[in-house]
Amino acid sequence: xxxxxxxxxxxxxxxxxxxxxxxxxxxxxxxxxxxxxxxxxxxxxxxxxxxxxxxxxxxxxxxxxxxxxxxxxxxxxxxxxxxxxxxxxxxxxxxxxxxxxxxxxxxxxxxxxxxxxxxxxxxxxxxxxxxxxxxxxxxxxxxxxxxxxxxxxxxxxxxxxxxxxxxxxxxxxxxxxxxxxxxxxxxxxxxxxxxxxxxxxxxxxxxxxxxxxxxxxxxxxxxxxxxxxxxxxxxxxxxxxxxxxxxxxxxxxxxxxxxxxxxxxxxxxxxxxxxxxxxxxxxxxxxxxxxxxxxxxxxxxxxxxxxxxxxxxxxxxxxxxxxxxxxxxxxxxxxxxxxxxxxxxxxxxxxxxxxxxxxxxxxxxxxxxxxxxxxxxxxxxxxxxxxxxxxxxxxxxxxxxxxxxxxxxxxxxxxxxxxxxxxxxxxxxxx
Numbered sequence: 001x002x003x004x005x006x007x008x009x010x011x012x013x014x015x016x017x018x019x020x021x022x023x024x025x026x027x028x029x030x031x032x033x034x035x036x037x038x039x040x041x042x043x044x045x046x047x048x049x050x051x052x053x054x055x056x057x058x059x060x061x062x063x064x065x066x067x068x069x070x071x072x073x074x075x076x077x078x079x080x081x082x083x084x085x086x087x088x089x090x091x092x093x094x095x096x097x098x099x100x101x102x103x104x105x106x107x108x109x110x111x112x113x114x115x116x117x118x119x120x121x122x123x124x125x126x127x128x129x130x131x132x133x134x135x136x137x138x139x140x141x142x143x144x145x146x147x148x149x150x151x152x153x154x155x156x157x158x159x160x161x162x163x164x165x166x167x168x169x170x171x172x173x174x175x176x177x178x179x180x181x182x183x184x185x186x187x188x189x190x191x192x193x194x195x196x197x198x199x200x201x202x203x204x205x206x207x208x209x210x211x212x213x214x215x216x217x218x219x220x221x222x223x224x225x226x227x228x229x230x231x232x233x234x235x236x237x238x239x240x241x242x243x244x245x246x247x248x249x250x251x252x253x254x255x256x257x258x259x260x261x262x263x264x265x266x267x268x269x270x271x272x273x274x275x276x277x278x279x280x281x282x283x284x285x286x287x288x289x290x291x292x293x294x295x296x297x298x299x300x301x302x303x304x305x306x307x308x309x310x311x312x313x314x315x316x317x318x319x320x321x322x323x324x325x326x327x328x329x330x331x332x333x334x335x336x337x338x339x340x341x342x343x344x345x346x347x348x349x350x351x352x353x354x355x356x357x358x359x360x361x362x363x364x365x366x367x368x369x370x371x372x373x374x375x376x377x378x379x380x381x382x383x384x385x386x387x388x389x390x391x392x393x394x395x396x397x398x399x400x401x402x403x404x405x406x407x408x409x410x411x412x413x414x415x416x417x418x419x420x421x422x423x424x425x426x427x428x429x430x431x
Contacts, residue, residue, distance in 0.1 A: 011348075018323075019320070019356060022316060023356055023359045023363060024360075025317070026313040026356065026359075026363075026364070027362075027364040028313070028367070029312065029313035029360075029364070030313075030365070031364040031367040032306050032309050032310075033309070033364075033403070034364065034399065036302050037303065037306075037395060037396055038387070038396065041393060042386060042388055044292065046204060048285075048288060049128075050073060050206065051125070051205075051255075053124075054123075054255045055256055055257055055283070056255075056268060056282065056284075057071055059280050060078065060080035060278065060279065062080065062280055064280065065294065067253065067280055067287075068284060068288065070252070071252060071255075072206070074104070074112040074209075078252045082251050083249070083250050083277055084250060084251065085277070086276065089276065090256060090271065093267065095258050095260070095263045096256055096257070097258055098119060098123050098256075098257045099254050099257075100117060100119045100120045100124070100254065100255040101248070101251040101253075102120075102251060102252050102253045103115030103116070103252050104253075105175075105252070106173045106175055106176065106218065107174050108159075108172070108174060111159050111209050111211055113210070113218070114212045114213070115215045115217070115218035118140070118214075120255075121139045123257060126204075126205050127203075132200055132207070133200070134198050134199065135199045135201040136166075136198065136199040137198035139154060139197070140152035140197050140198070140212070140214050142214075147239045147241060148238070150214065150242075151195060151213075151220070151238065152196075152213070152217065153171060153195065153213045154196075154198040154211070155171075155196055155210075155211050156200050156210050157199065157201060157208045158208040165199070166196065166199075168195060169196045170193040170196075171211070172190050172194075173213075175188070175189065187229070191237075192221045192238050204386045215246075216246040218248070219246040219247070223244050268283065313360070314357070314406055314410045317356050317357070317407065318411070318414060321352065321353060321411070346415040349411055350411045352411075353408065353411030353414075354404065354407060354408060354411070357403060357408075361400055361403060375387070
């Protein structure tokens with residue numbers, strides 16, 4: 001077998017230009033195949049690690065996937081709000097340990113603004129139960145007594161990095177928006193700016209691109225608004241907003257933690273059957289699986305296209321080997337004359353195909369990791385997607401094994417042709 005390997009290596013070296021082009025084609029196909037698989041796995045992992053330790057997400061009656069998307073991932077908008085009376089009802093249930101309300105609808109330079117309470121920083125978990133950490137400062141004031149303390153904000157790591165914000169900087173919120181910088185925005189709350197009180201450390205969650213404020217602060221900037229627009233002729237100064245009732249009338253959703261997870265289905269049924277106001281209570285993990293079921297078709301389609309590209313690359317490799325058979329008639333005939341059996345000739349071509357495929361896989365992995373290292377910062381900053389640059393996962397090893405197996409199958413055609421080629425045919429001079 002070592003002799004066959006040496007002959008294969010020398011034959012490849014003798015045809016290095018065509019072989020190099022074939023290896024590059026296979027490498028590009030492998031890099032695309034593994035890139036799609038890695039992006040798929042990393043996207044799933046990123047979504048799954050966005051929220052942990054929360055038993056239920058409660059919102060107004062609607063679709064479960066839609067509720068998860070706008071409340072946790074900040075994608076899309078709610079069609080209806082959850083009344084504060086329902087929030088108090090859910091919080092008062094004996095099985096409920098904690099509840100964190102979320103109010104969405106405003107934005108800052110395309111970043112989602114989240115109105116919540118200081119309980120959010122105490123109970124929100126991501127990844128493997130990790131709590132939110134601060135790179136600078138701390139949470140906004142809890143139940144502030146002074147009017148100026150109402151207007152404190154905590155910003156995500158990406159918000160701070162993109163706009164160069166530091167502690168003490170003042171930011172202005174916009175009514176509506178959240179569709180990215182340059183997206184649609186409405187009137188600004190310029191008369192009631194917020195002061196940056198804290199900057200979150202990077203968490204690889206949508207909170208990196210969010211601005212968090214207190215529910216009272218969010219209500220305070222809307223005291224002179226009605227129906228989503230400023231009241232004409234009415235301007236209430238920030239120092240006077242404390243004279244108004246700043247308790248929210250409604251919120252967008254609520255994160256709920258229970259004393260015992262064994263009660264989660266019972267509480268979910270109870271809330272979904274609530275007669276006071278139509279509610280939807282979802283289990284984040286189960287709803288995330290529904291989401292993957294919806295996008296699974298697109299994932300499989302991308303993977304199929306990548307597999308077809310690999311097939312095209314292997315077909316090119318077979319074409320190169322077949323084309324070389326005409327030039328190698330005398331070489332193969334001499335091997336036969338020296339005592340090489342047809343099986344040895346077949347093994348020679350099979351080993352050459354495997355070596356080309358292995359070289360393509362190695363180069364494809366190098367391209368994948370190089371492109372991943374170059375694009376990882378951009379993907380994290382622009383799309384919040386954290387690329388893993390570790391060793392290939394089990395699914396990726398299976399794909400690589402399938403590529404090697406396919407290359408072995410592809411080598412059968414030139415191998416059989418050489419196997420059937422007679423010694424006399426190789427020694428005959430063709431005119």
